[in-house]
Amino acid sequence: MKNQLKIYSDMKSLVTMALLACMLPVASFANNDPKLDQDTVIIELNNNSKIVIVTKSKEDLATLENYDINQMIRDLNAQLTDSVEYMEIKDGKAYVNEDDEVELKDWKINDDEIRIKLGGVEVDVDPDKVDDWDEDDWSERKKVTYEAERVDRTTHHFNIDIGLNNWLEDGEFPDANNAPYSVKPFGSWYVGLNSTNRTWVGGPLFLEWGMGISWYNWKLEDADYVIQEGSERIEFNALPANISGQKSKLTASYINATVVPMFDFSRGRRKITSIESGGFRIKKYSRKGFRFGVGGYAGYRIGSHTKLVFKENGGKRDKDKEKDNFFLENFRYGLRAQVGWKGVELFATYDLNEVFSPNRGPLNADGQNAGLNAITFGITL
Structure with a gap:
């Protein structure tokens, strides 16, 4: 797998990353590339592929536990093809759709945000963004349809x-x-x-x-x-x-x-x-x-x-x-x-x-x- 997964955004715990390394067949952390500074984590796999996680600071690793790394690996393994050479995750979880584009499919709810769920409909509202929203934004809305195969307990x-x-x-x-x-x-x-x-x-x-x-x-x-x-x-x-x-x-x-x-x-x-x-x-x-x-x-x-x-x-x-x-x-x-x-x-x-x-x-x-x-x-x- 020649694909590289880069996560830019808030990260929460080095411990989670260490657990991931233990579960992979062969995984080691190295930082021999002079172009990469001390805030880069590299997981080398046994088939000469690697996973690279780049953060702006060590403090950014604090939010890594927000991410389901194991599920990311499973989804990537199931969906990535040779035509996809690069993928960037900026927030929540992302998956590759049929057009080999990255679509955001999960929205992390912060303390000041509101979630309303009734039956089969869920509405998330970010008050800070709503103040600047107008009807023209609706014409530029993003629509994604997909199937959730994973069953939560x-x-x-x-x-x-x-x-x-x-x-x-x-x-x-x-x-x-x-x-x-x-x-x-x-x-x-x-x-x-x-x-x-x-x-x-x-x-x-x-x-x-x-x-x-x-x-x-x-x-x-x-x-x-x-x-x-x-x-x-x-x-x-x-x-x-x-x-x-x-x-x-x-x-x-x-x-x-x-x-x-x-x-x-x-x-x-x-x-x-x-x-x-x-x-x-x-x-x-x-x-x-x-x-x-x-x-x-x-x-x-x-x-x-x-x-x-x-x-x-x-x-x-x-x-x-x-x-x-x-x-x-x-x-x-x-x-x-x-x-x-x-x-x-x-x-x-x-x-x-x-x-x-x-x-x-x-x-x-x-x-x-x-x-x-x-x-x-x-x-x-």
């Missing part, structure tokens, strides 16, 4: 679950019996905000785990019923004749912990599109291949309320909102299934315990306690 991201809620009674939806507690399928929204970690276990097996907050919204099919807390149980009572219901719903919020083993047959490989302009960098991550998993979750109720929107005697719309526990079970636990294909991720959850406390749910047509279990399905952003 654990990655972290935020995502949003958006879905529809309902509940099952003995495995059936209550509207099959025209029950007053039947839920309107569209409009009963579920929203979850999740902080998720993804840990690679081995092969195609990953473990997704984390914490989040979710909101159940059960919107009644018949808005002429009001949800009220009775003396012994939750009640779904008909409104007086002079009141016309427009919307009637029950909302409950929970803080949750989730663990889902995932089989990812692309083994974590992702397609990454990076756009850089001035102090902005936008990176979009798209997963590859098929993946699925089934796991569990547990949650604790942190709030609940009912909302009734109505008209009295045909007058103006009015609303009534009441906060209470409504005999809701404080704890929830159940199963979560996830399935994805490339950039699409679907989920479904089912509470194994009932929504309301034992024998505190509504009465069914037979006068028995209706055991209702929450069910949700939707998409993850």
Whole structure:
């Protein structure tokens, strides 16, 4: 390999360089060239090739530990061709693209910079550069698309679950019996905000785990019923004749912990599109291949309320909102299934315990306690 790797920029530790030398088959440090001063580190390989690291001062070596030297060597070995005679890395990590050009693909975040990551989109902002940015800079933006083959042991991201809620009674939806507690399928929204970690276990097996907050919204099919807390149980009572219901719903919020083993047959490989302009960098991550998993979750109720929107005697719309526990079970636990294909991720959850406390749910047509279990399905952003 006749290529030379020169790293100009902040370097952090001679110790890392020494470790690299120990891992190479034959490596020695020499400085016999009079043209090179004491701030030059030379690694001579056993095939008459060498790696040269030039720094402006010894203090610059202090940041060498910021760099993954082993990964650089692996990437260079896999991507460099005989047509590439020189490569310069000025910041972060660089790789050779199809045109034998060096493209910056990783942006080191300093203390005063901001990183926002939501789902498959990451935005990095450098406030010092943003002040000088204008719309003309966007026309000169840099766009790079590449595949990330390397799998980190654990990655972290935020995502949003958006879905529809309902509940099952003995495995059936209550509207099959025209029950007053039947839920309107569209409009009963579920929203979850999740902080998720993804840990690679081995092969195609990953473990997704984390914490989040979710909101159940059960919107009644018949808005002429009001949800009220009775003396012994939750009640779904008909409104007086002079009141016309427009919307009637029950909302409950929970803080949750989730663990889902995932089989990812692309083994974590992702397609990454990076756009850089001035102090902005936008990176979009798209997963590859098929993946699925089934796991569990547990949650604790942190709030609940009912909302009734109505008209009295045909007058103006009015609303009534009441906060209470409504005999809701404080704890929830159940199963979560996830399935994805490339950039699409679907989920479904089912509470194994009932929504309301034992024998505190509504009465069914037979006068028995209706055991209702929450069910949700939707998409993850």
